Amino acid sequence: VCVRRELCAFPVNIPSSCLPTEVLWITIPSNCLRNTHNFHIIATYVRGEDAPQQTDICNLLNLLQTKLPDSTSPTYNSDNYLYLGDFNLPYVEWDEGCPTIYSRNSSAATREHVTKLLHLLTLNGFSQHNYNKNHCGNVLDLVFSTFNLELSICQYPLIIKDEAHPPLNIDASEIIVPPFVTENIDRCVFRRGNYDNINKHLSEINWEKEFLTRNTEEAVNFLYANLYNCINLYVPLHKTHKGGRIYPVWYSKSLIKIIHEKDKYHKLWKKFGNNRDYNEFAVLRDRFHRVHKACYSKYLFNSQQSIIENPKTFWTFAKSRRGGSGCPNELTLNNTSLRGGSQIADGNNTFFHSIFSFPASEYPSVILPDPQNTSNDSISCPHIVEETVLIMLKKLDIK
Structure with missing residues (x-):
């Protein structure tokens, strides 16, 4: 051999x-x-x-x-x-x-x-x-x-x-099982951004002058270029796996590895019907339940201890228990229950209309640059034709 x-x-x-x-x-x-x-x-x-x-x-x-x-x-x-x-x-x-x-x-x-x-x-x-x-x-x-x-x-x-x-x-x-290589991507951590420097950077730009000297496309590109520049300069990055977190926050690395192994042997048993694969799956399934219970108990204990010093930890725990981030089926406005998409949309419209501050009838005069140096396009009055809207609507993902 x-x-x-x-x-x-x-x-x-x-x-x-x-x-x-x-x-x-x-x-x-x-x-x-x-x-x-x-x-x-x-x-x-x-x-x-x-x-x-x-x-x-x-x-x-x-x-x-x-x-x-x-x-x-x-x-x-x-x-x-x-x-x-x-x-x-x-x-x-x-x-x-x-x-x-x-x-x-x-x-x-x-x-x-x-x-x-x-x-x-x-x-x-x-x-x-x-x-x-x-x-x-x-x-x-x-x-x-x-x-x-x-x-x-x-x-x-x-x-x-x-x-x-x-x-x-x-x-x-x-x-020979090749290693599972997950693609790491950089995500912005906006809660740790330096918003003082962002406000200072954006306030130093003369937006009226910049917009008036550009057409609609150029003005939008200029706006996003400055926003992305601020994000790159003042918002830190964090490496994470592609697709985001798919397990609860209290899942340890060892528990996730057990899940992967358990699923692998379950698929092998379903495919080949080998009793050795089922025995391995049964052992990993029992181990998963024990480790899962231990991880959750540890996370719950740490959360209870942290709430004493930082009450905001409670909301971190509550968000980790939330099943999803979808829209609720029912909202309440002034002791009135709103059900369904149309009622919720009308209720939001009523609420925001009640707190909306109408603009003043007069504004201080603004010195505009020479019209010869400005563009005929205006962001406030864009030219949109029906064919363009129809093309864009057909490109929408109905899913």
């Missing part, structure tokens, strides 16, 4: 009780695969004669019972296993379903040990993937794994082809 040096593979010690059975066990650490589980490669050779074969199968059965983790344990943490080799079981026929064991050229004791071995592998989530028969119509080379893989006949083997053992290509790239 050849492994790249960067994968830091190491052999697992095989007990002397397994001799003379030929077994090679290689483990690749999870951190070298960008995964959360180790990868075990087990290669074996089972002798073809009945008596030695019975000994080899019995030794393999004891080895797997000792080395494989207990799937019923609460601390069960599944790894990825690839178990393959020359098993020399011509009396076992493999189809796309369960294997069929025949009595030809084998003793009852040997068949019993083979049945126990196959049951043990199935119980631990192993599946057999090789159904390619040799020139005699047998499948001697078996490939078991606890994950999904792609298997095909190798067209260009490195050694001379053996008709009894067709060369195989095994693609196990599914276990």
Whole structure:
């Protein structure tokens, strides 16, 4: 077995009780695969004669019972296993379903040990993937794994082809999980902006002069250019994940990681129906409930302690419990309940009309610049045609 040096593979010690059975066990650490589980490669050779074969199968059965983790344990943490080799079981026929064991050229004791071995592998989530028969119509080379893989006949083997053992290509790239890279974006923290400098910066601009010397498009661009300039100069930035916060504020990083792992194994179980995936999902689900309860209790305790010194913390807690920021279904104005969009809109109109201050009838005269240096366009009197409005309305997103 050849492994790249960067994968830091190491052999697992095989007990002397397994001799003379030929077994090679290689483990690749999870951190070298960008995964959360180790990868075990087990290669074996089972002798073809009945008596030695019975000994080899019995030794393999004891080895797997000792080395494989207990799937019923609460601390069960599944790894990825690839178990393959020359098993020399011509009396076992493999189809796309369960294997069929025949009595030809084998003793009852040997068949019993083979049945126990196959049951043990199935119980631990192993599946057999090789159904390619040799020139005699047998499948001697078996490939078991606890994950999904792609298997095909190798067209260009490195050694001379053996008709009894067709060369195989095994693609196990599914276990290599690339790191989930979230796109970080800069968001403005407006509550920490320096609004004194912003007001000073904007008040130093002669807006009347600047607007009168520009057409409508140029005036709007000038306005936004100065606003964005103030934001860039006086509003700090904060790096955050694209899409914003999707979890409550009391969710810790470990709890979010548990959620991602739980969802991953739930999807695998739904897709492949593997009991190992469901066991892993059940363990993570129980862990999620325990960690979620602990995180919320800690956040609630810290909020209660902070309210004593800063009462505004209560509103931070209230906003974190709010399910959404949508418009309410009902408002109250002067002891009158307003329901529906039209009533709420009319109520807002009535309220703002009651507090609106009408402008004075006269304004002090303003010295305007030379008309020759001004534009014919005016922001107060823009020229809008019906076709332009229709085009813009069609571009609106009705969703």
